[in-house]
Amino acid sequence: MIRLATRADLPRLMEIRNSVRENRLSDPSRVTLADYHWFIDHAGIHVWDEHGIIEGFSAGDPRNGSIWALFVDPAFEGHGIAQALVREACKSLITAGHRVATLSTSPGTRAERFYLRNGWTANSLDDRGEVRFSKLLADDNRRSDPYRPAMTEPVTHVPALDTARLRLRCLMIEDAAAAHQAYGDPETMRFWDMLPSIDLEETERRLKRALSVDPQWHATWAVLDRTDGPLPDGQFIGMINYHARQPWNRRLALGWILIRRFERRGHMQEAVRAVLAHCFATLNTHRVEAEIEPENVRSVRLAQRLGFQREGLLRDRLFVADRPRTIQMYSLLRSEWEVAPHGVL
Numbered sequence: 001m002i003r004l005a006t007r008a009d010l011p012r013l014m015e016i017r018n019s020v021r022e023n024r025l026s027d028p029s030r031v032t033l034a035d036y037h038w039f040i041d042h043a044g045i046h047v048w049d050e051h052g053i054i055e056g057f058s059a060g061d062p063r064n065g066s067i068w069a070l071f072v073d074p075a076f077e078g079h080g081i082a083q084a085l086v087r088e089a090c091k092s093l094i095t096a097g098h099r100v101a102t103l104s105t106s107p108g109t110r111a112e113r114f115y116l117r118n119g120w121t122a123n124s125l126d127d128r129g130e131v132r133f134s135k136l137l138a139d140d141n142r143r144s145d146p147y148r149p150a151m152t153e154p155v156t157h158v159p160a161l162d163t164a165r166l167r168l169r170c171l172m173i174e175d176a177a178a179a180h181q182a183y184g185d186p187e188t189m190r191f192w193d194m195l196p197s198i199d200l201e202e203t204e205r206r207l208k209r210a211l212s213v214d215p216q217w218h219a220t221w222a223v224l225d226r227t228d229g230p231l232p233d234g235q236f237i238g239m240i241n242y243h244a245r246q247p248w249n250r251r252l253a254l255g256w257i258l259i260r261r262f263e264r265r266g267h268m269q270e271a272v273r274a275v276l277a278h279c280f281a282t283l284n285t286h287r288v289e290a291e292i293e294p295e296n297v298r299s300v301r302l303a304q305r306l307g308f309q310r311e312g313l314l315r316d317r318l319f320v321a322d323r324p325r326t327i328q329m330y331s332l333l334r335s336e337w338e339v340a341p342h343g344v345l
Contacts, residue, residue, distance in 0.1 A: 001218035001243050002088055003209065005045040005057060010036055012054045013045065016073050039068060046088040048072075048081045050244060051193055051318060058085035062096035067103040080248050082114060084217075094137050101137055104130040158219045159282075161274040166267060168221040168274055171239060173211065175222050176204040178236035181259045188260050191296040193318050193325075210241070218243045223258075223271045237262040240271050242279060242288075250286035252279060256299075269302055276306065280334045290330040291317065300328070307340055308332045 005013060013036060039045050045059040056072035067089050072081050093101050104126055105111040112131055116122065120133040158170035171179075180203040182188050189196040197203040210220050220241040224234050238258035245252035254275065258268050279285040290308055292299045304310075308330040316324035 001049055001213050001245070002046050002084060002216075003049055003213045003218075005040055005047045005054075007037065007040055009045075009047060009054060010040075013047070013057050016054065016057065016071050017069070019073060020071055043068075044092060045069070046085055046092075048076075048085060050076075056081045056085055058089040060089040060093040060096070060101065062093065062098075065093055065096075065098035065101055067101060070103075080246055083118065083248060084246070086118070088214075090135070090137055099137050101135045103133050104128075105133065107131050158215050158221065159278070161221065161278055162226070163270050163274050165226055166270055166274070167224045167226050168240070168271055169224065171207065171211065171220040171222045173204065173207055175236060176200060176207050178222075178259075179203055179207060179239060182238060182257045185260060188257065191293045191299065192257065193320060195321055216247070217245050221271075221275065223267065225267075237267055238271070240268070240275050242275065242283075244289075245283075247284075250284060251289065252283070252285055253289040253291065254279075255290075256302075263298070269305060272302065272306060276332070276337060280337055286334050288332045290332075291327045292330060293325060293327050300330075303330045303332075306332065307336050309336075 010033070017031070036045070039059045039061075043059055043062050045057055047054045047057045049055075054073075055076040056070075058070045059068045060066070061068040067086065070082060070086050070089065072085070090101050103115070103120075105115065107125075107130070112122075115133050120135045123132045123134055126132050160170075161168040177200060180197060180200050183197040183203045183206060184200070186196045194206075197206065210218065213219075218241065220239055222236055223238040223240060224236055236259075238256065240254065240256040242252045242254055254272065256268055256272060276288060279288055288308075290299075290303050291314070292303060294300075294313075309332070311329045311331055313326060314329055315326050317327045318325040
């Protein structure tokens with residue numbers, strides 16, 4: 001998912017910038033810690049965060065309309081991360097009132113070819129021998145972006161989804177106390193990719209982080225029981241999200257969590273089914289993934305009932321509390337969903 005960086009991310013941002021194979025700084029003192037602080041506090045640095053690991057970052061400079069940074073960890077190149085990040089940097093420049101974006105990069109590099117493929121124009125060489133690029137930020141210029149046809153329009157909100165028993169609405173910071181019943185429960189969090197919240201304040205921080213992300217990349221619904229269900233009106237019973245969305249690859253991943261006392265009533269299957277329908281029909285998704293630990297039997301059964309297929313084992317895929325965790329990859333394709341869109345009851 002894409003989110004805004006905080007100062008706590010600085011060590012990782014600097015590590016990525018110093019690890020790239022091209023466009024390395026010959027004089028690291030040219031980019032100072034104060035520069036990072038200014039961009040985080042004033043302009044915003046967008047990071048691609050996958051399960052708590054920052055894989056790349058970008059930033060536009062609102063003062064002059066330039067792309068100040070676009071870097072991807074070499075270990076994660078070739079996955080479309082740069083395309084998504086440069087788009088966010090350009091959006092920030094549009095917000096700042098710029099109509100043209102500029103940047104410079106070394107000639108004869110992959111970076112130069114990347115910008116040429118993505119609609120940037122090479123203008124001249126600067127005094128350091130780097131190629132100066134520019135790109136019109138007008139809306140019709142997006143037609144020159146080769147990834148545009150594979151993308152839906154940016155998601156601007158998280159719609160409410162109704163089922164026979166449930167209402168799914170956008171998660172709100174006011175849900176923190178209810179969400180803490182799940183996030184603060186060690187048993188419920190046993191198979192999650194982070195430790196339980198130690199207190200309500202930590203749960204609030206987690207919700208704020210989730211809500212800070214553009215719904216184009218990550219969105220979370222609160223799962224509520226409807227008035228005609230067996231629970232009180234508006235009862236918060238869990239959450240479901242999509243994350244790691246890559247519109248150019250037409251794929252995303254789902255995650256869900258249910259407060260323990262509401263288990264074994266079929267609520268989460270009903271909620272996941274509604275989100276799947278939204279992802280396939282509205283977000284033009286082709287492939288939905290779910291990463292589930294082998295011991296998480298209930299989630300495995302839920303995924304299988306909805307038609308997900310087990311693809312294989314990803315060894316030591318995650319680290320939680322400094323311990324590796326192995327997960328199973330499950331996936332559901334749109335064509336499979338269209339054949340049996342309601343799953344197995």
